[in-house]
Amino acid sequence: MTDVVFIGPSLPAGEVERLLPDARIRPPVAHGDLLRLDVGPGDRVLIIDGFFLQHPPVRHREILDLLARGVTVAGAASMGALRAAELWQFGMRGVGDVFRLYRDGVVTGDDEVAVVHGPAEDGHRILSEPLVNVRIALRRAVAAGVIDDAESTRLRQLCADLPFRRRSYRALERTAPPDAAALVDRFLTWHRRDPWDAKGADARLLLSMAAADDAKLRPAGPEDQPIDNLLTRFLDSWRSRHAGVAVGGHWVSDRDVAAVLMLLHPESPARHRRSVLAGLARCDPADPDVEDRAVEVAREQGLLAGGPAGQDWLTDAERGLDAREAVLRLLARAFGTTPYRSLAWWMVAEPLRAPALRAAARQVAATAMTLNETLLPRTTGGRRPGGRLHFRTEVIDGCFAALWGCPPDALAAAAWDRGFVDLESFRYAAEPLVGYLRAFGPPRLPAVPGGPATGGPAATHDGLVNDESRAGPPVRAG
Structure with a gap:
């Protein structure tokens, strides 16, 4: 059994170690921290302190996700008491006076547990x-x-x-x-x-109960309210943003891996298109008739009457396409693109999620991070949406237009066909990989199991797999 304790000003770390030996002590919890944990049934997560100004606070759905997975989650004293008072009906366990004051409605303001404190050091x-x-x-x-x-x-x-x-x-x-x-x-x-x-006393009580394996600290059970509607796109995108694996001293998130696969794997456009069309047609992407089925759905919805609607999803060069191909591209782009902030595993076609591909893409992302930190000019401050790490827009666009073998004015369509809703989303995802591509060229990612996909707009990928003279170092799982 693993005990993870999120704590800060309520108790010194040394006292936590004395009361609950072998506990994994973490700083005050913030949004995303629970999604990084490798815990499961039989493990316990004890939330005492949490951030709410310096960082986004821990979300209720993150706690519900742990409860649904059979993890015991309990709270006391501060943020833990507040969240337990909000979620005790779903099986989060609350302990102490502060929890009861919130649960019973005597205290309602978040500021009552707020405290200003110094840094961890x-x-x-x-x-x-x-x-x-x-x-x-x-x-x-x-x-x-x-x-x-x-x-x-x-x-x-x-x-x-x-x-x-x-x-x-x-x-x-x-x-x-x-x-x-x-x-x-x-x-x-x-x-x-x-x-x-009072907060310190409640924290000690929770840790002492955990040390004694108190039966009150148990996972959510049949006596608790069922957790419904948990799996949303929000949770999926949070998981992709925060969950991941440490590689070479870098935390490589699942979203970093998804971006590598969507941007750099040569089969990404075709696999993505078939996946989106299959979802609309409610059939398997491997179905040889997936495009015909999708066209039939479009016909039933009136999208073929008088030519395909949604012409904004077609470039000037594509407006002369036959109606069938035009509507297929429209469907794949209109229903299969997302902003970068919402990028998650559901946007990556399932064949590209094979373990070998994920491991290889994770290594590419880690290598790119190392390059960005050590070889390229450093920037100050955090990277914000729409911001830049190192490269100007024209450098990013030129790098990927050459990689994908498309003219610059077709870059938006090439980004759509890989799942990005607009050029800004594409650039934000692509920029961390520019240094890698300029240093090594495109990586030789493993082939997709089961053979290549068919159909979809042409994508040359500029020798991404087969041109050994230009391809970067081979990337393998492991």
Whole structure:
């Protein structure tokens, strides 16, 4: 059994190691982190802390994905308590006071668990006080007879009025109005003698329960609400963006691999076209009549009446095609293209997903990353959608027009035939591979099992497989 713990300011890493030896300790969870985990039934993921400003927060569907796979997911103290309160009906287990406050609707604001902290190298040193800690400290003060309910409400409101980045007991002292100064002093004098860190206590409780194999920390079961409609294009694209394998010191995502196969494998256009047409015709891509079936679907939908509709999917040179071929290209492009941000495995024709092809494409992507980092001029900051790493637009376009053997004004159509919705999406996916292509030429990727596909627009690929004098180093699985 593997225990993965996402934690930051709530507890020091050393205390986590003491309470739950052999746990794999991770920084606060963010969007995509759960999708990178290699876990399955019998494993446990314990979420305590999580990012929500510096990085996109962990999505509910990422947690539901783990639950659906039989992984035990439990939360406490901070982001874990918040997500558990939102998903406990589906089998995420919640532990502690903070979880119960959210689950019961006593607390509803995300800011109540928000805390400003230092970097990991500084031990996530806490720089503010979470409001939920103040709330529970006030509750304890009322129980101890130090303050009454009305005074507790006023003190909580004074803290709530402070921006969460500035919340602290010291800030409460400095900003309290004169008529509340004595009340604040009375509460803080007591609290400093008897401090209580509610989030830390909840985190310890969760880790102790895990160490004791508490039966309450169990995977989702029949008593929980079924998880329906989990597998969406959103989840598929998130998986492709974040899941992957480390190769040569680089994290190569499934989306990186998909881009290599779609852009560099010579059979990509034909395989992609048959896959899209088969989906529309509801038949197997290997069906020799797949194109005829797709044309029949188009005829039933009125797309052949008076010539094919959607002429924007055809270049000027293609407008003279016969109606059958024109409508086939239109169908493949209109129903088979996606923006880069949505690129996922479903966009890669199934024959191209063979293990040997995926492993080889992953090696190409890793080599390209190494080139981009070591041999090409470095750029500063993160790469944003539409941004550039190293190359100008005309360099990217010229490289791939030569690779694919098409004139520059036909590049958009060539990108459509490989699944990219427009030139910007194509360029964003293609740019990381330009350095590789200029250094080594096109890679000799393994052939698709089962023989070549037939049909589809011509694609020369400029010797991508057979021209040994120009092809790059062979890339093999393994």
